[in-house]
Amino acid sequence: MNTSALTIVIALVAATGGLLFGYDTGIISAALMQLMENFHLSTFNAEIVTSAIIVGALVGAISAGxxxxxxxxxxxxxxxAVLFIIGTAAIIFANSMTSLVICRLILGLAIGAATQIVPIYIAEIAPPERRGSLVVAFQLAVGVGQLGSFILxxxxxxxxxxLMFGIGLVPALVLFIGMLCLPNSPRWMALKGRVMEARQVLVRLRSTKKEAEGELKEILAYGQGHEVDGKKGYAELFSRWVRPALIVGVGVALFCQITGINAVIYYAPTIFADVGFSQSSALLSVIPVGIAMVASIAFGGWAVDAWGRRKTMLYLLPGAIIGLLITGTMFHLGLANHGMGAWVTVFSVMAYTFFNVGSLSVGIWLIGAEVFPLSCRSQGMSLVSATHWSIDLLVSLTTLSMVKLLGAGGVFWLFAAMNFLAFCFVFYFVPETRGVSLEEIERRLRTGTFLSFKK
Known part of the structure; x- marks a missing residue:
């Protein structure tokens, strides 16, 4: 079955939220050195400004469900989208650390909401065999946004x-205007009793009317007695039969952050500058990292449907471990900014980025959007997103301090150990969901066979 052009367009427009996520989180790496100078920020204050967006994202993720x-x-x-527009327009006129923090909190609310809603929205409109690549379009947009922020x-x-922050107004307007023209989720409409509207949307999204009717029938069969409801959803989310999905979704979200990727994105220029790189060289050094990120997400978008979610993570994570070990060694030996050592350092960071992002960063929003039953999918995804942002907040608040305490080499070695733990977690706890309908995943949870699919 071929995915309709409309389905692809919907996924791409919705994924613009990921572009904003990537740009607004990535641009701080370029702007931070200017902000520290203009506002006379201490290391701690720089961490506060950087982390404000994450606090907002945490609140936005919890509220969005x-x-x-x-x-x-x-x-x-x-x-x-409206919050993105307001936050971006306001930060252009920020004139104090306090106003900077408030504006980045607003942007964080928008980012947290986008990470909770957009992957679910795409997953609920996509056919099973293309769900992986279409949901990963959101993460690809994140990578493109971050790369764009590095280059700009x-x-x-x-x-x-x-100007660096103000450029974000363009994709924010694209997201708002584009979403005005798109349909609601057919699964949400069906479970709200709006069956005729759900049928009309599915007929537009699927290749044949028969296929649309069959999918609607399956949705309604699993929806009987399980209407989407916030209060009931949270009670069901923590029930025993949903627990395997909760462990998988939250676990992947946790390891996505404690393995260090956002620490590199936020602070790589600052870390490189501290060991002797010029400001221009430090800013330039993260562009290859951004290129590796986009390439790895594009590759991961193919791999999750070709290899499977589980295999993609297991195949790529060892490469991330090796890249971090080499990076840590170069910093520890003082070779990170000298001749060939600088090249080795940049390439090892690129390798880490490629293998980590292509595995965990590709998997987090996809797995979170598909493993939870419809009755508590929003609540489950809120918890996944909240876990991501909570750990991201912890990492962003402590990275520069850890570098001062352990040295850059010690921090990269610590992240290498976290990547090894992530590999072990995936091996023991993550099942394969490639090509499986959302309703079939729910059936496996209900019958206790969820974890038996590890092919």
């Missing part, structure tokens, strides 16, 4: 940081 259940996935994405940050490094 009940909202998307109540009013639908599409209207919730529209709310996130370097190109306009001699201009105001206000």
């Amino acid at each position: 009940p909202i998307s259940d109540a009013i639908g996935r599409r209207p919730s994405v529209l709310i996130a 940050g370097f190109m306009i490094r001699n201009h105001s940081w206000r």
